[in-house]
Amino acid sequence: MASTLSRLQLGQTRGLRAKLLRRYEHQPLVSCLAGLYGCRWRRYERSCAQPGDCCCNKVSQNPPLDTSGSGSVHLYESCGGVKLIKKSGVCVCVSVRRCLITGAYLAVLFALYLVPLGLYSPCIKEKRTLGPAPALIGHRGAPMLAPENTLMSFEKAVEAGSKGLETDVTISFDGVPFLMHDRTLRRTTNVHEVFPNRTDALAAMFTWAELESLNAGAWFLSHNPFGTTGSLGAEERRQAANQSVCSLQAFLQLAAQTDKLVIFDLYRPPRGHPYRDTWIQRTLEVIQNESSIQSSQVRPATDLRDLVQEIDPELQQTSGSRLPLEELQSNNIVKLNLHYSSMSAELIRSLEYEAVNITTNLYVISQPWLYSLAWCSGVHSVTTNSPQLLSIMSSPMFLMSPDEYNLMWILTDLLSLMLIVIIFVFHRLKKKKNLSSISTLNKVKM
Structure with missing residues (x-):
């Protein structure tokens, strides 16, 4: 009676195990991942749920009868030295699936080994061919x-x-050019406190007296947009909290005193603005008559290049798009101001531009690795949020000669291959040891 009960419990346990394994019946990816990461192809082998299914059952010399109640018996045969499983009249080669998975694994591995040969980086070059670091704006x-x-x-x-220095210029309602990137004052000032009813009004519709009454620095400490305010000292925090909207005249005076290049986008005022049609003239008037900066230091970005050239021929024109070389020259454009995604295209055409003294500037590059790529690409300058970080770089990251690059990948591939072989050999030996133990146990039972 006890023996019968024990067999029933054993049958229930095996039946439960068979149900659990059948959960993976339609998940070949599970078996594939188990093999790729652990070389344990037998881990998810299980019996067929239905006749005709592709079976992979564990092979042993003396397979037990199925006591799960299904009434089926698994028979093991040999076909040319290859183990076969027969169930419900269907015979499947156990090693076929393993061969397919192993072949796919080796194909992927081989492809990965060849990937470095197709990679390109501007920093794979001889160090003697590296140009000067791009200027920071x-x-x-x-x-x-x-x-x-x-x-x-x-x-x-x-x-x-x-x-x-790069900025954005807007004209106040009473004709004072000032610096503001956004169309409204909501993000970078306390306009919601001073003029609560005009929070969403366009910045250009405020007079200069109204703009001067706003605080343009407290938001920086409260919002901490770059997570860097913690590095400021007490005096710097006090100074930042008391900043006001900056006029174009004050900005140009600083650039003139420090001999800095100036690049700015000029926004046209909205309809109904008194300077809607004379915004260019008013801005150039400030440059020429209200500051001591030289026109050759200024690079305004505007589509009305002919008007700018007519008023002040010494101003250096800037283009925000890659125009034909002839058009760039005819418009007196001396700098291309492009997004950093144009880096590869600029690398191809840099020599063509340099031949006619047209320089390239990329924006906005603030990460050292991206600055390194721009440096290796031969870009002349970059617009950045982090000049304090990029200015301390003495050389590009990842710079290496083609020979160093090839040696690095060859050594990496060899080390990887050795590790894979060691893992496969280890699991092979472990498998033989397990089969030997099973064979010895069966002999003892007999």
Whole structure:
């Protein structure tokens, strides 16, 4: 009676195990991953759920009868030295699936080994061919260290070693050009406190007296846009909290005193604005008559190049798109100001531009690795949020000669191959040991 009960419990246990294994019946990816990462191809082998299914059952010299209640018996035969499983009249080669998975694994592995041969990086070059580091242009100043487009921000950019300063210019309602990137004052000022009913009004519709009454720095400390305010000292925090909207005249005076290049986008005022049609003339008037900066230091970005050229021929024109070389020259464009995604295209055409003294500037590059790629590509300057970080780089990251690059990948591939072989050999020996133990146990039972 006890023996019968024991057999029933054993049958229930095996039946439960068979159900659990059948959960993976339609998940070949599970078996594949188990083999790829552990070389344990037998881990998810299981019996067929239905006649005609592709079976992979564990092979042993003396397979037990199925006591799960299904009434089926698994018979093991040999066909040319290959183990076969027969169930419900269907005979399947156990090693076929393993061979297919192993072949796919080796094919993927071989492809991965060849991938480095197809990779390209501008930093794979001889060190002697590396050009000078791209000049740094502070994007709205140094916005990681001070509120953007404020006088403090541009002073920090100058201290960090920037060769140029970039900003955005808007015209106030009474004709004073000032620095503001956004169309409204909501993000970078306390307009919601001073003029609660005009929070969403366009910045150009405020007079200069109204703009001067706003605080343009407290938001930087409260919002901490780059997570860098913690690095500021007590005096720097006090200074940042008291910044105001910066006029174009004050900005140009700083650039003139420090001999910095100036790049700016000029926004046309909205309809109904008194300077809607004379915004270019008013901005150039400030450059020529209200500041001591040289016209050759200024690079305005606007589509009305003919008008700018007519008013001030010495101004250096900037283009935000890659125009034909002839058009660039005819419009007196001396700098291309492009997004950093244009880096590869600029690398191809850099020699063509350099031949006619047209330089390239990429924006906005603030990470050392991206700056390294621009450096290796031969870009002349970059607009950055972090001049304090990029200015201390003495050489590009990842710079290596083609021979060093090939040696690195060959050694890596060989080490990887050795590790894979060791893992396979280890599991093979472990498998033989397990089969030997099973054979010895069966002999003892007999």
